[in-house]
Amino acid sequence: MYAQMRGRSLRDYEVAARERLDPAHYDYFAGGAGDEVTVRANEAAFGRLGLVPRVLRGAGKPQTGVTLLGSRAAAPVLVAPTAFHRLAHPEGERATARAAAATETIMIVSMGATVAIEDVAAAAPGAELWFQLYVQPDLAFTERIVRRAEAAGCAALVVTADSPVMGLRERDLRNGFHDLPEHLCCENLRDGARGDRVRPIVMWPELSWEHLEALRGMTQLPIVLKGVTHPADARLAIGHGISAIMVSNHGGRQLDGVPATIDLLPDVVAEVAGAVPVLLDGGVRRGTDVLKALALGAAAVAVGRPVVWGLAADGERGVAGVLGLLRAEVEHALTLCGCASVADLDPSMVRRPC
Numbered sequence: 001m002y003a004q005m006r007g008r009s010l011r012d013y014e015v016a017a018r019e020r021l022d023p024a025h026y027d028y029f030a031g032g033a034g035d036e037v038t039v040r041a042n043e044a045a046f047g048r049l050g051l052v053p054r055v056l057r058g059a060g061k062p063q064t065g066v067t068l069l070g071s072r073a074a075a076p077v078l079v080a081p082t083a084f085h086r087l088a089h090p091e092g093e094r095a096t097a098r099a100a101a102a103t104e105t106i107m108i109v110s111m112g113a114t115v116a117i118e119d120v121a122a123a124a125p126g127a128e129l130w131f132q133l134y135v136q137p138d139l140a141f142t143e144r145i146v147r148r149a150e151a152a153g154c155a156a157l158v159v160t161a162d163s164p165v166m167g168l169r170e171r172d173l174r175n176g177f178h179d180l181p182e183h184l185c186c187e188n189l190r191d192g193a194r195g196d197r198v199r200p201i202v203m204w205p206e207l208s209w210e211h212l213e214a215l216r217g218m219t220q221l222p223i224v225l226k227g228v229t230h231p232a233d234a235r236l237a238i239g240h241g242i243s244a245i246m247v248s249n250h251g252g253r254q255l256d257g258v259p260a261t262i263d264l265l266p267d268v269v270a271e272v273a274g275a276v277p278v279l280l281d282g283g284v285r286r287g288t289d290v291l292k293a294l295a296l297g298a299a300a301v302a303v304g305r306p307v308v309w310g311l312a313a314d315g316e317r318g319v320a321g322v323l324g325l326l327r328a329e330v331e332h333a334l335t336l337c338g339c340a341s342v343a344d345l346d347p348s349m350v351r352r353p354c
């Protein structure tokens with residue numbers, strides 16, 4: 001039905017996805033914790049910021065590309081790690097990774113992927129993959145997963161810090177959605193050869209900086225810490241050898257009431273003071289949102305739900321549509337702001353209120 005789907009904006013993909021998805025699965029992807037105050041805040045806060053363009057700078061057609069931890073990307077927009085892609089489309093993470101490769105986008109593959117990291121990498125030669133990790137209390141098991149991600153060619157580990165327990169998602173409780181259907185599972189949690197048992201993902205409230213040190217000793221890969229919101233934690237992360245910080249409130253799915261990430265960003269950027277790149281996710285839906293985050297000091301942003309909507313709407317083509325649209329919007333907005341590249345953005349070009 002949507003074989004020829006080409007959305008004009010990311011919103012079109014959400015509408016198409018909602019028509020296609022089982023309502024309980026739509027709710028799982030769209031929803032958040034508690035009253036979903038934070039889910040709404042992430043998007044709304046971008047709307048309250050104005051962009052103040054510069055003129056007559058003769059900038060020409062802008063370059064949108066960036067390099068992050070040694071990985072090249074055509075645009076400063078990454079695929080955020082989201083679980084369960086085969087709930088959205090039968091090809092699942094394979095389709096997402098092919099679209100990421102086709103659009104030269106870094107994809108952060110979720111530990112909760114429904115395709116094993118080896119199979120994601122094999123399906124999308126040339127894709128720049130990073131691997132998201134929930135550090136498991138069984139550190140030997142954690143190390144085995146790290147080895148698999150390394151062997152599959154992942155260029156960085158993204159450790160999620162905002163999930164000492166799972167957020168309370170009332171839509172899922174109402175819908176009785178708490179597990180994948182029988183034919184799907186989190187393939188990265190298979191311990192050992194195919195056919196072995198699949199462990200549940202453990203959210204671990206005892207996780208501390210000490211375990212991050214242990215992880216640091218396990219691998220040479222750069223480690224990105226995802227889910228930092230407090231500037232003091234950004235400082236601690238740098239002290240613990242973290243290579244990049246991702247300001248994230250998990251798309252409002254963990255602690256409800258956390259402020260919008262774009263409002264938290266400036267204090268984190270000030271504390272980090274250029275020591276490591278700062279990334280951001282949450283509520284990015286337009287190229288102009290990307291410019292606002294970069295002007296306020298982010299090196300790049302990531303998108304979660306929009307990728308899932310593209311996948312549900314039209315598989316690989318839908319994800320490529322979403323990522324291509326965002327890149328085109330970034331390029332257009334940079335031109336309108338008189339910027340030759342993202343390096344020309346600075347905080348003087350963002351004002352509140354809009």
Ligand SMILES: Cc1cc2nc3c(=O)[nH]c(=O)nc-3n(C[C@H](O)[C@H](O)[C@H](O)COP(=O)(O)O)c2cc1C
Pocket residue numbers: 028029030042080081082083110111112132160226248249250251252253281282283284302303304305306308
């Ligand atoms: C359906 C869904 C699943 C997610 N799964 C994960 C996950 O497995 N690991 C993780 O670190 N974050 C996960 N997240 C959070 C995203 O990485 C990201 O922080 C968030 O989606 C960004 O907000 P956005 O959806 O508004 O772009 C998930 C988010 C969604 C919507």
Ligand SMILES: O=C(O)C(=O)c1ccccc1
Pocket residue numbers: 083111112201250253
């Ligand atoms: O849904 C999520 O937000 C999430 O992070 C997750 C990750 C793995 C399994 C289930 C949920």
